[in-house]
Amino acid sequence: MxxxxxxxxxxxxxxxxxxxxxxxxxxxxxxxxxxxxxxxxxxxxxxxxxxxxxxxxxxxxxxxxxxxxxxxxxxxxxxxxxxxxxxxxxxxxxxxxxxxxxxxxxxxxxxxSAEAFTPGSGEKSPKSIQPSQSVAAKVGAQVAEIADDDLREALRTLGHALSSRSERKGG
Incomplete structure (x- = not known):
């Protein structure tokens, strides 16, 4: 067919x-x-x-x-x-x-049952994102001028996550 x-x-x-x-x-x-x-x-x-x-x-x-x-x-x-x-x-x-x-x-x-029940066993733990040095430097330079520490750190984490996601997809 x-x-x-x-x-x-x-x-x-x-x-x-x-x-x-x-x-x-x-x-x-x-x-x-x-x-x-x-x-x-x-x-x-x-x-x-x-x-x-x-x-x-x-x-x-x-x-x-x-x-x-x-x-x-x-x-x-x-x-x-x-x-x-x-x-x-x-x-x-x-x-x-x-x-x-x-x-x-x-x-x-x-x-x-012989099997134990653990509440929350289906929940995923957040993965720690370890970006490459070049990605960390690039993202760090982009967010360096942001005055608010919490916002800067949140944007840095987001940048690392997005860059590692694009690396996994192959570009």
């Missing part, structure tokens, strides 16, 4: 919510983890009893083998080290809170 024979991609002449765009990619992954929807993950901090909304996160739902019954699933949580004992003790309380949120028996028991 030649490149010209490919159909033109369907265009949506409207703005879309980022959640709607990502739903197509996330839903199959969540289904493999036992979640029918994103609700339990998206609203975890609201439905979980305090402090478990901040120290734990749902990892998966394990449904009983065979026919789905009224028993509910086993909710597997990842937690911050040091909170495992409290979560194990308050498992029925956590399951009741989740069931109360949904209005039916979704979770029968709560178990802990």
């Amino acid at each position: 030649a490149k010209d024979d490919l159909p033109e991609p369907k265009r949506r002449n409207r703005t879309m919510n980022i959640a709607d765009v990502l739903a197509g990619a996330l839903d199959p992954v969540l289904k493999k983890r036992g979640f029918a929807s994103r609700d339990i993950i998206a609203h975890w901090s609201v439905m979980a009893p305090k402090p478990y909304g901040e120290v734990a996160i749902p990892d998966k739902l394990n449904w009983p083998r065979g026919e789905r019954s009224e028993e509910g699933a086993t909710l597997v949580l990842r937690c911050i080290p040091g909170h495992a004992l409290a979560i194990a003790h308050d498992g029925p309380k956590i399951a009741a809170a989740v069931n109360r949120y949904f209005g039916f028996v979704l979770v029968s028991t709560v178990r802990l």
Whole structure:
């Protein structure tokens, strides 16, 4: 099939919510983890009893083998080290809170995952920009006459970032 024979991609002449765009990619992954929807993950901090909304996160739902019954699933949580004992003790309380949120028996028991949960683990740390000597000299000369120290330093940092970005692109 030649490149010209490919159909033109369907265009949506409207703005879309980022959640709607990502739903197509996330839903199959969540289904493999036992979640029918994103609700339990998206609203975890609201439905979980305090402090478990901040120290734990749902990892998966394990449904009983065979026919789905009224028993509910086993909710597997990842937690911050040091909170495992409290979560194990308050498992029925956590399951009741989740069931109360949904209005039916979704979770029968709560178990802990072997993997720990570290809040902010998805956040990127800012990279330290180390410009070459020639770039540092060029940027330094351009901002040297600025009187405000904070503004001069901010512009110097911006100049280093932009120059390293253009170097990565190849010119």
